[in-house]
Amino acid sequence: MGNENKKRVLLTGSLGQIGSELAFALADRYGAENTFTSDVREDSHGILEGAGTFVELDVLSKSDFDSIVRDNDIDTIYHLAALLSAIAEEKPQMAWEINMEGLVNALEVSKENGCSLFVPSSIGAFGPDTPLDNTPQDTIMRPHSMYGVTKVSGELLCDYYNMRFGVDTRGVRFPGIISSKTLPGGGTTDYAVEIYYHAILYGSYTCCLKAGTSLDMMYMPDAIKAAIDLMEADPASLRHRNAFNVTAMHFDPEIIAAEIRKHIPEFTMDYEIDPVRQAIAESWPNYMDDSAAREEWDWLPEYDLARMTDEMLKELGERYGRGELEIES
Numbered sequence: 139m140g141n142e143n144k145k146r147v148l149l150t151g152s153l154g155q156i157g158s159e160l161a162f163a164l165a166d167r168y169g170a171e172n173t174f175t176s177d178v179r180e181d182s183h184g185i186l187e188g189a190g191t192f193v194e195l196d197v198l199s200k201s202d203f204d205s206i207v208r209d210n211d212i213d214t215i216y217h218l219a220a221l222l223s224a225i226a227e228e229k230p231q232m233a234w235e236i237n238m239e240g241l242v243n244a245l246e247v248s249k250e251n252g253c254s255l256f257v258p259s260s261i262g263a264f265g266p267d268t269p270l271d272n273t274p275q276d277t278i279m280r281p282h283s284m285y286g287v288t289k290v291s292g293e294l295l296c297d298y299y300n301m302r303f304g305v306d307t308r309g310v311r312f313p314g315i316i317s318s319k320t321l322p323g324g325g326t327t328d329y330a331v332e333i334y335y336h337a338i339l340y341g342s343y344t345c346c347l348k349a350g351t352s353l354d355m356m357y358m359p360d361a362i363k364a365a366i367d368l369m370e371a372d373p374a375s376l377r378h379r380n381a382f383n384v385t386a387m388h389f390d391p392e393i394i395a396a397e398i399r400k401h402i403p404e405f406t407m408d409y410e411i412d413p414v415r416q417a418i419a420e421s422w423p424n425y426m427d428d429s430a431a432r433e434e435w436d437w438l439p440e441y442d443l444a445r446m447t448d449e450m451l452k453e454l455g456e457r458y459g460r461g462e463l464e465i466e467s
């Protein structure tokens with residue numbers, strides 16, 4: 139590694155919320171000719187067009203995974219294929235299969251082909267016994283959700299492959315990711331994306347989490363920066379390879395609604411609580427301490443709630459032709 143121009147990159151789960159934007163950032167950085175995107179689904183709407191070569195890959199097929207890596211001289215894998223928290227509670231067995239067996243395949247393929255491997259963990263790896271304020275980097279991890287169980291197991295497995303086999307595994311615990319390109323895939327923090335769409339399209343929103351439920355969040359450009367910066371970091375400086383707390387902001391539904399009202403004063407919000415998502419959210423940190431990431435690889439987010447809200451409303455306002463809402467900066 140070291141010479142970034144030499145990287146040949148494969149993304150799994152590329153059609154999802156993160157992959158559909160990370161793919162373009164990787165193609166920009168390493169060249170479209172060195173970027174390979176993949177998903178179990180076809181790219182039927184061409185959303186990855188221009189971000190390198192797309193191939194269909196079910197991460198549960200180790201032999202297909204291996205062939206794609208070998209045939210294309212891949213040296214770096216961003217493994218994003220997974221089921222997210224709310225979906226994983228509906229289909230726990232399938233979540234175990236995709237999140238764990240898929241990960242074991244990614245690790246084995248990386249081991250056999252000498253690839254570096256990025257695997258995102260999540261704030262979902264924490265549980266109700268974790269200190270929820272200023273959640274430390276190293277702390278109690280006893281999640282009650284299937285998603286969390288797979289994320290903690292994944293962190294441990296990535297550490298194991300690094301210590302036992304020398305695989306260059308790296309990862310962050312992403313908070314809720316907010317973006318305007320691809321809708322989120324069924325997580326507990328999805329409300330913080332939907333609220334912007336509903337503000338633009340309808341001027342009102344029914345929130346599934348209670349007022350006062352604080353969670354860490356991050357705007358997509360910072361999530362992309364975190365993934366790429368960590369993969370570019372000097373490995374000698376990394377003590378926590380696979381589970382860096384990273385955050386950019388934290389808020390509850392009332393705070394984000396108030397921020398939206400600064401641009402759309404008539405915006406209203408009411409509540410219809412989803413007990414599954416609420417229970418999960420209450421077991422996750424109110425806000426995390428991400429000083430290990432700041433110290434070990436200079437993590438520094440660029441977007442706070444105000445700047446993100448400004449961009450989200452501008453972007454969605456332009457897309458849905460609601461410029462007349464007078465979105466102010």
Ligand code: NAD
Pocket residue numbers: 150151152153154155156157176177178179195196197198217218219220221222236240258259260261311312313314315316321322323324325327
């Ligand atoms: P997503 O649900 O939007 O996308 C996941 C993609 O994986 C989908 O396109 C899906 O088709 C694909 N997929 C599912 N099963 C597959 C299989 N067997 N083989 C290949 N592809 C398969 O998820 P995302 O939000 O982009 O998340 C990516 C990663 O980041 C996940 O590991 C997730 O746990 C983690 N993460 C996301 C968030 C967030 O807020 N989005 C927060 C924390 C962690």
